[in-house]
Amino acid sequence: SQKIEQNSEALNIQEGKTATLTCNYTNYSPAYLQWYRQDPGRGPVFLLLIRENEKEKRKERLKVTFDTTLKQSLFHITASQPADSATYLCALNTGGFKTIFGAGTRLFVKA
């Protein structure tokens, strides 16, 4: 079955640095991949969607890449701020209605 792997270890970085989070998947070739942000005790909030024919997508300080050969997506936050501290989830639409989510990577940005 489809698996999504995100680094389960928390990522700690200094304010102003670039945070890079990884999402790897197996057994499927998704047409789309999404990234969500989740704060403690809250539901996930959509950030970005990238299609299989797009190598890179940007939105303000966020950048997502999608390498269908490596079956990997990278999520970058440039000039990170303490307010960026949250859990970031990778999600794949597996066709039709279903979306599957990774377990997420927790990011801590220190001032």
Added chain:
Amino acid sequence: DVKVTQSSRYLVKRTGEKVFLECVQDMDHENMFWYRQDPGLGLRLIYFSYDVKMKEKGDIPEGYSVSREKKERFSLILESASTNQTSMYLCASRVGGGADTEAFFGQGTRLTVV
């Protein structure tokens, strides 16, 4: 501003009770979903619905049922609550059509079964 509202933030129920979790969306979305979220496991799909009165099983439907009598409301039912159903439950909605649309989530219901 789009909204998905879950009826409770926190619930404590006893083993064997029938539990209802309610979700309402105000975006006229066709698709609605129920997930549970457990540490290290991510969000797992329980059930989804693509239209009124229509429902499909997700990956972990055992012990749950759902109801969608109106487009804006999707209910998750735990027929006989058990301690292994203690979890965070998240409702989401999405516009119909293609799969390349974002999901909007409610704030979550943290259910504890004792």
